[in-house]
Amino acid sequence: MADNEEITGPISQEDIEAADKLKNEANEYFKKQSYNNAIELYSKAIEKNPKNAVYFANRSIANMRLENFGYALSDASKAIELDRSYTKAYYRRAAAYMSLGKYKLALKDFEYVTKVRPNDQDAKMKYNECNKVVKKIAFEKAISVDKKEVNIADSINLDAMTIEDEYEGPALEDGKVTLKFVTELMEFYKQQKKLHKKYAYKILIDVKSYLQKQPSLVDIKVPDENKFTVCGDIHGQYYDLMNIFKLNGLPSEANPYLFNGDFVDRGSFSVECIFTLFSFKLLFPDHFYMSRGNHETLDMNRMYGFRGEVTSKYTSQMADLFTEVYNWLPLAHCINNRVLVMHGGLFSKDDVTLDDIRKVDRNKQPPEDGIMCELLWSDPQPMEGRAPSKRGVGCQFGPDVTHAFLARNGLDYIIRSHEVKNDGYDYAHNGKCITVFSAPNYCDTMGNLGAFITMNGKDLKPNMTTYQAVPHPDVKPMAYANSFFNMLCQ
Structure with missing residues (x-):
């Protein structure tokens, strides 16, 4: 599922076009909330063209919808590896991290995007929002440590x-x-x-x-x-x-x-x-x-x-x-x-x-x-x-x-x-x-x-x-x- 094997050799134009067709079909299934079918077709697109970051990012969000957070994380990371400038892949990975309770790692992804795209207002807003979540959780944890002996009931x-x-x-x-x-x-x-x-x-x-x-x-x-x-x-x-x-x-x-x-x-x-x-x-x-x-x-x-x-x-x-x-x-x-x-x-x-x-x-x-x-x-x-x-x-x-x-x-x-x-x-x-x-x-x-x-x-x-x-x-x-x-x- 992770598709992390080394990609070697050129990809034919025929495979590139076939992969794109499969991706478009997968997108239609995704819109209908048919996530398993979408994942299957994104996977086929990846087999044809394993160098396209979009296919991995799309499969990542489909896996998120099915609560397959591990697969979503792996796919988003692969998309980033293929295209370091692909903002959406960082957002996908941050969502997977947040689902797994790893809020600080999510914040790191937003921080990276704001550094490479300092004028991107959307990235800045997402960083600030994630930072608020991290601070709120840190605050709650600090309070709960202070109240360790307090039994709410x-x-x-x-x-x-x-x-x-x-x-x-x-x-x-x-x-x-x-x-x-x-x-x-x-x-x-x-x-x-x-x-x-x-x-x-x-x-x-x-x-x-x-x-x-x-x-x-x-x-x-x-x-x-x-x-x-x-x-x-x-x-x-x-x-x-x-x-x-x-x-x-x-x-x-x-x-x-x-x-x-x-x-x-x-x-x-x-x-x-x-x-x-x-x-x-x-x-x-x-x-x-x-x-x-x-x-x-x-x-x-x-x-x-x-x-x-x-x-x-x-x-x-x-x-x-x-x-x-x-x-x-x-x-x-x-x-x-x-x-x-x-x-x-x-x-x-x-x-x-x-x-x-x-x-x-x-x-x-x-x-x-x-x-x-x-x-x-x-x-x-x-x-x-x-x-x-x-x-x-x-x-x-x-x-x-x-x-x-x-x-x-x-x-x-x-x-x-x-x-x-x-x-x-x-x-x-x-x-x-x-x-x-x-x-x-x-x-x-x-x-x-x-x-x-x-x-x-x-x-x-x-x-x-x-x-x-x-x-x-x-x-x-x-x-x-x-x-x-x-x-x-x-």
Whole structure:
């Protein structure tokens, strides 16, 4: 994918023209948000003419749209290597760096452009904006070091928050989530109304208190005749979440659910999604489960909208509290000792056991490697063995890795999410690695179906239900995302 092999010899005029034709076709697919097709054609154009920086820069932004940050970074770097004066390639690389939380490296790219093009106002503006982001993050980090001992959940005074007379929304009963509360909350959210901050804070404090007592790997027991549902990424698509409950029934003790990470970001109803899910968690703690995804992290929330949305609808203090709560979300769930469910995937090492996952100290932002990182970020690949991740974080693992892991741990198969699939799901590695993705027409652009998995406790055979996206109010995805980052990814 990186196409970093040495380019030798002249390229024929025929190949140059063929490559340009392929690039134009790829651009059309890109405009239709058909990014995989665009990437395939940009790659063919590169095969014909590997000396054209534009093809690499174009493939870089297509990979960015698919969250293949590693590939996007590599392609942008290759474009720069081919043409040091190609401004757009630096912007592409900066966007990839920012997606990976490497803000200072992004700033270096903007700085370089301003030096070689001192009169370029656009370059100057982008440098200044990126510099603001870097300074803001440095400031936040400095404050968090100063407040290292401060526990936000403990510092909130709920008694000092009054419920105004004009508030007509759902109310906790004796400080507790009830079925009446969560049913009213879902309807309230459909009307685009806001839960009172006192109740919102109380839910977060109670969820954190519960999650702190949970292990990093939660064991779930499903009785033989009982149904169990696993959902993948929701990504702030609240109205599609409501559709899942319409199709499959509301969560209850008789209708348990596991939501497998990435509840927030990108979609602009993330606050509504997470408070609905957390309310069900408090209502049915032993029948409603939530795994951490790679988007329940500070860097992702900064870039992809959740932090901006919480700050807009509530306060930056609440955004900080969310970060604190997300750190306690379990990293994986094991159903009846036979099916392991995690957001991303398997590991760069062969000897990982379920006990190793249980022992992970998860109360932190994910590191750049190791078990915690790979549970949140890894992806399957069709080839045997392992490869560096297309995302630039985690690893890619083949069918042999999956089969060896299952055998070592006495498991039947794994379920993971983390990747858009046209049908909402995908069977890989001879059916032993199942992907489920529950956000249909992801970001209002991808045209994919959503899916969820149901099974019974006896045979744990996965059954797929797929569905189309439903209409939602006219608030665009990424409406709350970092505006500078949004601009870079256009």
